[in-house]
Each structure stands twice: as C-alpha cells, then as structure tokens.
Amino acid sequence: MLKVDPILLAEARATTVLTQGLVLALIALASAATLTTALLFQYVGGLRPCELCHDQRFAHAAALALALAGAFLPWGRGMGTDWRPVFLAGAAAALLAGALYAGIHVGVEEHLWNPLGCATSGTGPITASDLASAFTKFGKAVPCDEKAWTLFGISMAGYNLAITLTLGVFALVGLGRPVER
Numbered sequence: 001m002l003k004v005d006p007i008l009l010a011e012a013r014a015t016t017v018l019t020q021g022l023v024l025a026l027i028a029l030a031s032a033a034t035l036t037t038a039l040l041f042q043y044v045g046g047l048r049p050c051e052l053c054h055d056q057r058f059a060h061a062a063a064l065a066l067a068l069a070g071a072f073l074p075w076g077r078g079m080g081t082d083w084r085p086v087f088l089a090g091a092a093a094a095l096l097a098g099a100l101y102a103g104i105h106v107g108v109e110e111h112l113w114n115p116l117g118c119a120t121s122g123t124g125p126i127t128a129s130d131l132a133s134a135f136t137k138f139g140k141a142v143p144c145d146e147k148a149w150t151l152f153g154i155s156m157a158g159y160n161l162a163i164t165l166t167l168g169v170f171a172l173v174g175l176g177r178p179v180e181r
Helices: 006-014 020-043 051-072 084-109 127-133 156-176
Strands: none
Touching: 020 051, 020 084, 020 156, 051 127, 051 156, 084 156
C-alpha cells in the first residue's frame, strides 16, 4: 500500500494554491481565447456577427484588460496595498454583465423577446424597408434572432453564455483566494 507523508502533502498543497494572481492570469487567457475564437469565426470563417454578437465581445475585452493589469502590473505591491482584488472584482463584474447580455441574446435567438435596436428576421411593427434603410450605410444587417452557427444545437451565444458565466463565477471564487503569488 502506498503511504503518503502528510508533511510533504501539505507542502505540495501549499505550493499549488490557486491565488488571485493566477486566477487573473487564467481569466485573461480564457477571455483572449474567446475573443480570438470570435474573430476567427468572423474573419476566417466568414461568419458575420449580429449587433448582439458584436456587443458581447466588450465584456471579454474589459475582463482581458482588467485581468492583465491585475495579474502582471505592479499596482502598489510592496507599498502596503495590493490592487489585485479590485481588478479581479472588476473582471468578475464585466464577465457577469457579459453573461447577462449573452443570456439576452439567447432569449432573442429562441424568440422569447426582442430588444430594441436589434435586427430580426421576423415581422413586427418595423417594416423590412425601414430596417433596410436603417442599415444601408453599414451593409446588410445580420438578424439577431437567427442562429448563424450551432454545435449540438447550441448557438455561439449559448456557448458564450456558458463560458462567460463560468469565468464570472470563477472570478468571484478567486476573490476568496490568497492574494500572494
């Protein structure tokens, strides 16, 4: 039978603690990967984003900037104040707001509601000519209520909801972790 030395096990656990700096770095990596994936789908895959798809990227951009700043810049370290919890809370707020926005988009795709200012493929009080004239200077409007791409029946907005919500909760959990690297 394998015996494990409890002192060595405690030391190993102490050296692999998930700290706020590591949480910030992981959030930065995941947000960068999510943004990169969206841009690859758009510019390499030719999948044009709708207005809601495009706007969902801002949460990841904000989380990426805050997480990078908190993880890698020496914001007051060594001067008695460590600002990593502030940057982590900001990243959590951005990601949770992004999850809310992604949830709204999923609701639009499932025809549960239609927020103002979003092009749809359905009919309503706004006519097609009204929409066409509104988007003439921007090119053809991509409807927000059509799933342009799915995998296992889940749209990109659905995957973004899962990713963004998971990262937001991970950031909140990270607030309870030690600050030291």
